[in-house]
Amino acid sequence: DTGVSQNPRHKITKRGQNVTFRCDPISEHNRLYWYRQTLGQGPEFLTYFQNEAQLEKSRLLSDRFSAERPKGSFSTLEIQRTEQGDSAMYLCASSLGQGYQPQHFGDGTRLSIL
């Protein structure tokens, strides 16, 4: 399977704990995006990378959130001191960087905060 891969698929944790999610994009894609989706809503943009450079961050991305893409391949999204409101589906997508190119999504990581 050469699609976007996200791990883990589900994460349950206690409030206050730190969590880290991983995304492996389609290999030739140089752009990588993180989104958050809650029930009844569409995906909300969090941040995106062009290769290893983080080019844009949403104001939704509080100081407790950090994303990295150290070698321009896989990416991690870390949430520190999790809160109840962080419960959501976290989606990763990738695309080619030039021209009008669609994003291809992974199946997401569902985060539940107890």
Next chain:
Amino acid sequence: DQQVKQNSPSLSVQEGRISILNCDYTNSMFDYFLWYKKYPAEGPTFLISISSIKDKNEDGRFTVFLNKSAKHLSLHIVPSQPGDSAVYFCAASGNQFYFGTGTSLTVIP
């Protein structure tokens, strides 16, 4: 501030008929529009897109229409099949991608 809106949360259509899903946007700077389909427990799957220089794009049973003056796009599926039952999201691209809240389509056999 919802820049992309899908005002119909749900739609039911008989198999074989046309499904029309609608989407409105507010930002005239958006230059690329997409439709995604989502099944439960899966990520959105890209369906079809259109750039702002066109007003129609067709791919098999799927056609997207763009009306820039009305800031409106629509997705036509014809003929509709039961396997098309899913949530459909429209998205628009400016400096980032903005998604609507989705329309749940049910195709009745």
